Amino acid sequence: MARNALGKTKSRSTQSSTREDQVAERRRSLLDAAVAVIAQKGLIGTTINSIATEVECSYGVVSFHFNSKEGIILAALDYLVDDYDHTLMRETDKPADRLKNMMESDFSGKVASARRIAVWAAFWAESVRVPTYRERCAEVKARYVAVVKSDIETLAEARGLTVDALQISQSLNAMIDGFWIANLVNGTTGVAGQTVAKQACLAYLRGIFPDDF
Amino acid sequence: MARNALGKTKSRSTQSSTREDQVAERRRSLLDAAVAVIAQKGLIGTTINSIATEVECSYGVVSFHFNSKEGIILAALDYLVDDYDHTLMRETDKPADRLKNMMESDFSGKVASARRIAVWAAFWAESVRVPTYRERCAEVKARYVAVVKSDIETLAEARGLTVDALQISQSLNAMIDGFWIANLVNGTTGVAGQTVAKQACLAYLRGIFPDDF
Numbered sequence: 001m002a003r004n005a006l007g008k009t010k011s012r013s014t015q016s017s018t019r020e021d022q023v024a025e026r027r028r029s030l031l032d033a034a035v036a037v038i039a040q041k042g043l044i045g046t047t048i049n050s051i052a053t054e055v056e057c058s059y060g061v062v063s064f065h066f067n068s069k070e071g072i073i074l075a076a077l078d079y080l081v082d083d084y085d086h087t088l089m090r091e092t093d094k095p096a097d098r099l100k101n102m103m104e105s106d107f108s109g110k111v112a113s114a115r116r117i118a119v120w121a122a123f124w125a126e127s128v129r130v131p132t133y134r135e136r137c138a139e140v141k142a143r144y145v146a147v148v149k150s151d152i153e154t155l156a157e158a159r160g161l162t163v164d165a166l167q168i169s170q171s172l173n174a175m176i177d178g179f180w181i182a183n184l185v186n187g188t189t190g191v192a193g194q195t196v197a198k199q200a201c202l203a204y205l206r207g208i209f210p211d212d213f
Numbered sequence: 214m215a216r217n218a219l220g221k222t223k224s225r226s227t228q229s230s231t232r233e234d235q236v237a238e239r240r241r242s243l244l245d246a247a248v249a250v251i252a253q254k255g256l257i258g259t260t261i262n263s264i265a266t267e268v269e270c271s272y273g274v275v276s277f278h279f280n281s282k283e284g285i286i287l288a289a290l291d292y293l294v295d296d297y298d299h300t301l302m303r304e305t306d307k308p309a310d311r312l313k314n315m316m317e318s319d320f321s322g323k324v325a326s327a328r329r330i331a332v333w334a335a336f337w338a339e340s341v342r343v344p345t346y347r348e349r350c351a352e353v354k355a356r357y358v359a360v361v362k363s364d365i366e367t368l369a370e371a372r373g374l375t376v377d378a379l380q381i382s383q384s385l386n387a388m389i390d391g392f393w394i395a396n397l398v399n400g401t402t403g404v405a406g407q408t409v410a411k412q413a414c415l416a417y418l419r420g421i422f423p424d425d426f
Contacts (some may be wrong), residue, residue, distance in 0.1 A: 027363040042342065048302045109351040125338035127398050128254065128331040171413045174246070174391025181390050182383065183341050185350040200384045201376070207420045 004067050029055055030065055043073060074132060077123060081140050083111065093149035095158075096212040103201050106176050107194040108197040112175070114189035118179045145169045155209055162210060174206040175201055243268055243278055248287040252331040256286060256339050276378055287345060290336060296324065308364035308371075311426040315361070316414050319389050322408040327402035330393045356383045376421060388395050388414055 030162050033055035038046050048069055052062045065070035086105075105111055127134035149169040156163045179197035183189045188196070206213035230346040246268035251259050261282055265275045279285035299318075305311055318324055340347035369376045391404045392410035401409070420426035 039341065042257070042338065044255070060341060062274075091297070102286025114341070117339070121334070121338040121341070124394050124398060125255065125334040126332070128252065128327070128334070134398055134400070141395060141398060166410075167413050169415060170392075170395065170409070171388055171417060172414070173409075174389075174393065174395055175384055175387045177394050178389065178391035179383075182338050182354060182387055185337060185347055185354060187347070187351070196380075196383070197387075200380050200387070204384060204417070 005064055008154055012120055026061075027065055030057075030062060030072070031076055031079040034072050035079065035115060035119055037075060038073070043122045046073065048072065063147070074136075076119070077133065077136055078115065080119060084140065084144075088113040095154045096209065097156075099148065099205060100202070100213070103198050103205075106201075107179075107198040109194070112180060112183070112189065112194050112197075114184065117184045117189060120177075121181065121184060133203070141173060147170055155212060159209060159211070161209070168208060172201060172204065175204060216303050223258055236265055239274075242283070243270075244292040245287050248292065248328060248332055249290060251286070251335055252328040256310055256335045259286065261285065286350075289332070290346065290349055293329065293332060296348070297353065297357075303362060308368045309422065311364055312361065312368075312418060313415070313426070315416075316411050320392075320411040320412075322404070322407070325393060325396070325402065325410075327397065330397045330402060333390075334394065334397060354386060361385055368425065370422070372422060374422070381421060385414060385417065388417060 013028070021069065025029060030051065034046070034052050036055060037054050046069065048059055048062045048066075052059045055062075062072065080112055107125065110114045110116070123133050123137055127137055146169075149165045152163065152165040152168050156165065176197075183193040183197060186193070202213050224385065245266050247259070250263045250267050254263060259282065261272055261279075262274045264285060265272045265391070268275075277311065279288055297385065302311070305314065336350055340350055345385050358379070359382075362378045365376065365378040365381050389410075391414065396406040396410060415426050
């Protein structure tokens, strides 16, 4: 993961770097397994054992990396958030392009797969009971809304339009989540359903900025 | 519940009618308790015993009415769907008024309370594992989208506009679900959060039909 690489220096030995890479790689495969297990069994049904079975390693390896079931579930949520954050950081200084990239990413095979949506849905549902999940989900939403709001403001200024940037940003975020759920319950999480959802979100933005989307 | 009353005849004795009313009333209080318990404990944590405790009756009374935990959970989903359906049946022949009524209802204290949203979120999350929940959620969505689509078509025709009625209907449904989730994870399920959501949905419709919303 990119964040773990921050601060590393070139002067470290190749051996040490390889060892770190191996640990990061192992951690990543455990988190992929955690996402798969949570999607399949739900948060309550997920256990250290079920993750160990999924990744074909011992109970000890999973608990060494994440300590507890709670630890691995929160790490899986962070893992999803990290992936989601990459959506927000596409390098372009054109706000409309950045918003288009976001839509592309939000309804890409990886981010909007049935598995990933199932995991988000599990966290939303458990948010009611687990403050840590609720706070984390709220924090992701706030960040996303802020980033989109900033692009909407820039775009509106460039086009000489007066818009409610916060409302648009919240609406777009709601539409994306809502289409994720619709695709999940309608069994349309594949490319066709993702395309319908993406086009609807772009049509919404086109209604506000006709020349840009 | 209205559906149970179908087929009743006026010739029945008052006593029998009162008895039926009592059964319906009891059933309704059990379903209210079921919704409360599901919101609080989630679908997996819900048991016949926890519902009996909530409504202060015996295990036997709950199991007499609903047979099994699965039975009461599905009955609770039907109960929510029935309530939701009343949203769709507001009597007015003006499509814009009907859509406004829907928004009003979708973000009313009862339908969009933290408790109700928590129950919907639980069903969405469990849809992945339980085909009965998924089918029921998909069926509600399809019905809602069809009703809204029909109103959008009528309105577009009256205004001489060419619109993608299916896309608008799906987008509006997605926005509503998405705002429900946002209000849930942001802890804004009260009147203020509901108002923000309703205004955003109306603003979306106003973007398409400027004279009607």
